[in-house]
Amino acid sequence: MPGTVAAAADRMRSLAVEFPNQLREGFRLGRDADARLPRSPGVAVVAGMGGSAIAADLLRGITDAETTTLLSVNRGPTIPRGAGRSSLAILTSYSGNTWETLAAYDAANRQGATRVAMTSGGTLAERAERDGVPLVLLPPGLPPRAALGYMFGGLLGVLDPQFPESNDGRVDRVATRLSELQAEYSSRRGAPAALAKKIGSRVPQFYGDVAFAALARRWTTQVAENAKRLAHFEAFPEILHNAIVAWDALPKSDARRWAVVALEGATLDPSTSAGMAHLGRLLIRRGLVAERIIFRADDRLEALLDGVSYGDHFSLHLAELGKTDPYEIVAIDRLKAAVAKR
16 A cells, blocks of 8 residues: 555544543533523534534434434535424534535524534634534534544533433443454454454445434445445345345346344344344345444443444445555535535
């Protein structure tokens, strides 16, 4: 691997290893947000794009199961019309300059929602300070996708009062456990590296159960940005009502192009589990690479974040195998430059 690519891979890997520490610090920053926030919002809207939005997608797998707050994730310049004075709007942009998030910031103000800004600086921080909006100020200087620990922890901290009891000790336990896994996950002999070798040049499909659907999305976006490879994601049991038909019709001659990775928590509905087992047998008969990864922690927060860390390292191992620089995202830089000229 060329020296510059190897250096970039090592740089991204060092950031991935910091994920547990980011989680702790992000939670502290979010929990310490201004006390004027509503204690019991019926609706909390998170507006953001890319890496700033995926944190909310992931967190929804926890809030849906453990709180009465409906968490909505908006990828665009608006927020739902129903998000008004009894709602909380969290505007997230790691850079602070994402135009869609800045537009959503103004939309939330017009609709009377209580706003919180989460960013490392930029225009969003300037506007929040100007308007007296509570600000969760994150450490700067990272690729947004490598700041997920701060973003997820920050959102969890802001919404901590909505849980039956504080997540303070829980976050510390989960971060400690994840720290213990980093040596294996970053190793070229660890499980994520072995999965990358098994996937090889195939196009991966990531399937997550209902609580892990956002995890499958995170794996897909990390493969896209780090390994510069196309990937796809979907949730089950939904795929058992449509995608299974396409897999059943797939010619065996095309099987070498594809790989399917199922991401699951420790518990799964028996009917869904039986359906996934059936799909797995079908895929193997078709000659596909089909892998099932179960994150067995009893705590759904630990299982979910274990999956995030595993997937981040997997994408970096995949980039390394392809001799690809995981740090650069020139295509996005070109897009931003083109849009700025309009």
